[in-house]
Amino acid sequence: ALNFNAGPAALPAEVLIEAQKHLLNFNGTGMSVMELSHRSKPYEEVHDGAISKLRTLMNIPDDYEVLFLQGGASTQFSMVPMNLLKEGQTASYILSGAWSEKALKEAKKVGQTSILASSKESNYNSIPEFTLSDLSSDTAYLHITSNNTIFGTQWQSFPDSPVPLIGDMSSDILSKPIQVDQFGLIYAGAQKNLGPSGVTVVIIKKSLLERSTDALPTMLNYKTYADNNSLYNTPPTIAIYLLKLVLDWVENQGGVTAIEKINDQKAKLLYDAIDESEGFYNGHATLNSRSKMNVTFTLQSEEATKVFLQQAKEEGFVGLNGHRSVGGCRASIYNAVPLENVEKLAEFMKKFSQK
Ligand code: PLP
Numbered sequence: 001a002l003n004f005n006a007g008p009a010a011l012p013a014e015v016l017i018e019a020q021k022h023l024l025n026f027n028g029t030g031m032s033v034m035e036l037s038h039r040s041k042p043y044e045e046v047h048d049g050a051i052s053k054l055r056t057l058m059n060i061p062d063d064y065e066v067l068f069l070q071g072g073a074s075t076q077f078s079m080v081p082m083n084l085l086k087e088g089q090t091a092s093y094i095l096s097g098a099w100s101e102k103a104l105k106e107a108k109k110v111g112q113t114s115i116l117a118s119s120k121e122s123n124y125n126s127i128p129e130f131t132l133s134d135l136s137s138d139t140a141y142l143h144i145t146s147n148n149t150i151f152g153t154q155w156q157s158f159p160d161s162p163v164p165l166i167g168d169m170s171s172d173i174l175s176k177p178i179q180v181d182q183f184g185l186i187y188a189g190a191q192k193n194l195g196p197s198g199v200t201v202v203i204i205k206k207s208l209l210e211r212s213t214d215a216l217p218t219m220l221n222y223k224t225y226a227d228n229n230s231l232y233n234t235p236p237t238i239a240i241y242l243l244k245l246v247l248d249w250v251e252n253q254g255g256v257t258a259i260e261k262i263n264d265q266k267a268k269l270l271y272d273a274i275d276e277s278e279g280f281y282n283g284h285a286t287l288n289s290r291s292k293m294n295v296t297f298t299l300q301s302e303e304a305t306k307v308f309l310q311q312a313k314e315e316g317f318v319g320l321n322g323h324r325s326v327g328g329c330r331a332s333i334y335n336a337v338p339l340e341n342v343e344k345l346a347e348f349m350k351k352f353s354q355k
């Protein structure tokens with residue numbers, strides 16, 4: 001399939017083939033990875049290998065922990081304030097889409113919150129403007145969503161925040177080099193650029209762990225994961241194994257710098273198809289907020305959209321329906337979507353508009 005699903009998303013074919021090869025007998029153990037004890041040596045190598053490879057690929061400084069959790073990015077909407085927001089402090093949120101709204105909704109249940117900026121009024125077609133000096137002196141952290149999966153907008157650079165910056169990077173982690181030390185905490189559900197669903201990656205500055213109190217439920221306390229190498233309880237072993245294979249694949253592509261170049265080419269192909277269509281397709285995002293992961297666009301009528309999606313389906317394209325809040329179409333072009341599949345889609349878009 002020419003898979004443009006928003007999530008769970010396409011995985012590199014090489015990863016699936018490798019996993020299939022070892023499915024019944026992992027490294028001579030006579031067992032599948034998912035049958036191994038999570039305390040066994042062969043599993044430990046997978047687990048530690050995944051952590052160290054992510055550290056290398058993202059150039060994660062030593063004063064950060066890499067944690068594997070469950071519950072998806074959605075659980076982080078609660079864990080972030082539960083661990084990092086103290087009484088008498090305010091958690092500040094920049095609203096750039098539905099996922100940041102959901103993050104804020106959970107934080108409100110934990111403590112005091114404020115909204116530094118929002119682009120809701122323009123149906124989240126851009127990353128909002130903001131002034132860091134507007135943050136009050138009691139701000140515990142500033143939360144952003146680096147890529148807005150539904151609306152197709154993406155932060156092009158990150159602010160040097162005076163308070164810990166928290167980034168939901170679920171839909172653009174590992175798509176380009178980033179400077180981890182601009183953040184206090186980064187979280188991402190794996191199911192777009194990192195692997196299958198079932199594991200959530202948290203990268204947290206060690207000094208922030210001091211904020212997590214023992215009063216927190218054990219499994220919702222970052223310290224539990226940091227103190228136990230994310231092995232306090234049974235981790236999602238098969239998901240971490242697949243994550244490790246995806247990281248090996250990224251390394252083989254030449255790392256995130258090489259991946260970024262391909263991602264730039266893929267995004268350009270689709271945005272050119274939109275821009276050169278003379279209004280046949282309309283991009284949802286403003287030019288300076290365009291996402292290189294999720295390309296959102298509308299056609300002139302619902303009828304035209306229906307015909308477009310039907311013909312695309314007949315040609316083998318999967319997952320192009322837009323989210324109901326934007327309408328139209330969305331092509332998700334995460335790391336694993338091959339350049340040639342994007343070329344085929346751009347070609348199809350051109351032919352369809354000409355017809
Ligand atoms: N944040 C962003 C940016 C997302 O795109 C998603 C899911 O698509 C989520 C959070 C929720 O992730 P999960 O389904 O892992 O809870």
